[in-house]
Amino acid sequence: MEVLTLDKVSFSYNGAFAMTDISLGVKAGDFTGIIGPNGSGKSTLLKLMAGYLRPDSGRVLLAGQPVRKLERREMARRVAVVSQGVQTGFAFTVEEMVRLGRLPHLGRWSSEGPGDARAVERALALTQLEGYRTRLFSRLSGGEAQRVLVAQALAQEPEILLLDEPTTYLDMAFQQEMFTLMAQLNREGITVVAVLHDVNMAALYCKELVAIKAGKIFTIGTPDQVITRENILAVYGCSVEISKHPLVGRPQVTLLPGLPCSAD
Amino acid sequence: MAGKKASGTGVCLTLALLLLFVLIACVGIGSVAIPVADILKIMAAPPVRALGRVLARPAWQNFGGDIPGTWAVIVLRLRLPRTIAAMLVGASLSLAGSTMQGLFKNPLADPYILGVSSGAAVGAAAAMLTGLAWNALGAFAIPLAAFAGGIGSLVLVYSLAGSGGRSTAGMLLAGVAVSTFLGAILSLLIFFSGQQLQQVVFWMMGGFSGRNWLHVAGILPFLLAGGSVMLWHARELDALAVGEEQAYYLGVDVERVKGRLLWAAALVTAAAVSICGLIGFVGLVVPHAVRLIGGPVHRRLLPAAALAGAVFLALADLLARVLLAPLELPVGMITALVGGPFFLYLLRRRRVA
Known part of the structure; x- marks a missing residue:
């Protein structure tokens, strides 16, 4: 069943940058990676899926219903978003930030109940933030802050998790942990869609890849179908060698030093 | 410094008590100083007297009658509002x-x-x-x-x-x-x-x-x-x-x-x-x-x-x-x-x- 559908969606920021004619279906249980060069429209695509941006034409549907017509709280109980560059000048602690994820579940005057506490604890445990509860969010490193935002999204207990470059600020170990976490959540039934800049990690973990180029979908398919020498050259403008991962057999990209690499 | 914080109810309760204390202080201090006990009595007088009229208790109707009338005016008409x-x-x-x-x-x-x-x-x-x-x-x-x-x-x-x-x-x-x-x-x-x-x-x-x-x-x-x-x-x-x-x-x-x-x-x-x-x-x-x-x-x-x-x-x-x-x-x-x-x-x- 398609849980998230983009039907002939077009969008532009005041005519400057355009996404044109995007049609895409995400099925329940998918783990989809969106790849493409900088400025190709990956983040814009994610914001369209989340309903934050309104398409100029076409429709975005959540399980068949237009997302812009859904009640905000209802939508936030089903779809959580980990976005980039969230910062606040106020001294929220890590735990307070994660508890904000319960907002769409809580009544106006009601306090948090045992169910809310459980969801927060689980989110903290999954992101290994239990020791960070009273740390100030604004003083965390980029990677730690990223994990807090993932924990906040998990506290929403969503059916669908959308992530915008969740591994950007993370070192190798935390990158792997983040991907392992996404894969684990996906196995538990959460549909995951992530904008990714690391093509090799995307190929290792995602079930499906969407390659974007200049505001259009270039190709959609399994990692084996998408990660080919021709596609990478066409999308990223890079001449690369493709090999099989020695353990899991997924395609891996090797850059070829000395050969021209232009992002056009 | 971690985000160590006082409990919300504790802070509010302390502030509420402080507010009460400040109210009494503001009403008592001025060109005419009025003792705390009298302030409380003056503030309690209107409701007690009203209740006295309803229940027909003459003693209640005279509650606070021993306090100078100007004090009552200073408290109820000037400083309290x-x-x-x-x-x-x-x-x-x-x-x-x-x-x-x-x-x-x-x-x-x-x-x-x-x-x-x-x-x-x-x-x-x-x-x-x-x-x-x-x-x-x-x-x-x-x-x-x-x-x-x-x-x-x-x-x-x-x-x-x-x-x-x-x-x-x-x-x-x-x-x-x-x-x-x-x-x-x-x-x-x-x-x-x-x-x-x-x-x-x-x-x-x-x-x-x-x-x-x-x-x-x-x-x-x-x-x-x-x-x-x-x-x-x-x-x-x-x-x-x-x-x-x-x-x-x-x-x-x-x-x-x-x-x-x-x-x-x-x-x-x-x-x-x-x-x-x-x-x-x-x-x-x-x-x-x-x-x-x-x-x-x-x-x-x-x-x-x-x-x-x-x-x-x-x-x-x-x-x-x-x-x-x-x-x-x-x-x-x-x-x-x-x-x-x-x-x-x-x-x-x-x-x-």
């Missing part, structure tokens, strides 16, 4: 400041950031100069004109920023532009004010001299209604303080909630300004201080800031009337005098920590 007016204004400005700071994600925002104060000042000055104050509306001409001016400037800011989805930056810029423009009009009014000059300037410095129960009744509904709206949206305000896009993803109907909170804060501010003139720093400093003690979560911050603002402004008013008695200083001067250095201290401490 004045102190309560100061407390309500302090609570209003602190609540409005907390809300504006959260909404604009800017710890330096204050209740006057959208031009409510400049509009109110223009309204009040216009009322004084046109002599409206001595006509049909009597004593209420100035508060009403100030209120109308404050709301008028907000409407202007809101509609100027309206094109383009009311971005935060757009609202702030429109607020600055409108404030500057109204400031010029105010200067012009002051230039032509002649004999009313002192009255206009005094109003702009803020004060509670001669405020009575009608002023209390005028501001209370706005404080209750506006405060309820803010508390109603307290969790959403947390999300907005993290960022509008993030708030959207957390299920906040951003435009609607923002609009409601802006209007709530502006109405509460306009009502406060209209009864006492311009009093600065309360709405900026008090939310800051409370956040340092109790953290930025608005379900805790809003009630604590309201109580702390009430305490702060009542004390400032007390200082204003006793420091150079029988001369009365403008309260706005006291709050700026105390608030300015305190604010610097907070900023320095924050940077060091």
Whole structure:
């Protein structure tokens, strides 16, 4: 069943940058990676899926219903978003930030109940933030802050998790942990869609890849179908060698030093 | 320094007790000092006497009869309404400041950031100069004109920023532009004010001299209604303080909630300004201080800031009337005098920590 559908969606920021004619279906249980060069429209695509941006034409549907017509709280109980560059000048602690994820579940005057506490604890445990509860969010490193935002999204207990470059600020170990976490959540039934800049990690973990180029979908398919020498050259403008991962057999990209690499 | 925070109920309970203590102090201290026991007796007298009439108990009807009548007048007609007016204004400005700071994600925002104060000042000055104050509306001409001016400037800011989805930056810029423009009009009014000059300037410095129960009744509904709206949206305000896009993803109907909170804060501010003139720093400093003690979560911050603002402004008013008695200083001067250095201290401490 398609849980998230983009039907002939077009969008532009005041005519400057355009996404044109995007049609895409995400099925329940998918783990989809969106790849493409900088400025190709990956983040814009994610914001369209989340309903934050309104398409100029076409429709975005959540399980068949237009997302812009859904009640905000209802939508936030089903779809959580980990976005980039969230910062606040106020001294929220890590735990307070994660508890904000319960907002769409809580009544106006009601306090948090045992169910809310459980969801927060689980989110903290999954992101290994239990020791960070009273740390100030604004003083965390980029990677730690990223994990807090993932924990906040998990506290929403969503059916669908959308992530915008969740591994950007993370070192190798935390990158792997983040991907392992996404894969684990996906196995538990959460549909995951992530904008990714690391093509090799995307190929290792995602079930499906969407390659974007200049505001259009270039190709959609399994990692084996998408990660080919021709596609990478066409999308990223890079001449690369493709090999099989020695353990899991997924395609891996090797850059070829000395050969021209232009992002056009 | 980790975010170690006092419990919300603890902070509020302490502040509520402090508020009660300050109320008694403000009512007792002055040119005529009145002992605490007598203050309590005087305040208890009206309800006890009324009850005595209903239940036909002559002894109750004479309750407090041993206290000088002038004392009862000083407490019930002068100091109590004045102190309560100061407390309500302090609570209003602190609540409005907390809300504006959260909404604009800017710890330096204050209740006057959208031009409510400049509009109110223009309204009040216009009322004084046109002599409206001595006509049909009597004593209420100035508060009403100030209120109308404050709301008028907000409407202007809101509609100027309206094109383009009311971005935060757009609202702030429109607020600055409108404030500057109204400031010029105010200067012009002051230039032509002649004999009313002192009255206009005094109003702009803020004060509670001669405020009575009608002023209390005028501001209370706005404080209750506006405060309820803010508390109603307290969790959403947390999300907005993290960022509008993030708030959207957390299920906040951003435009609607923002609009409601802006209007709530502006109405509460306009009502406060209209009864006492311009009093600065309360709405900026008090939310800051409370956040340092109790953290930025608005379900805790809003009630604590309201109580702390009430305490702060009542004390400032007390200082204003006793420091150079029988001369009365403008309260706005006291709050700026105390608030300015305190604010610097907070900023320095924050940077060091």
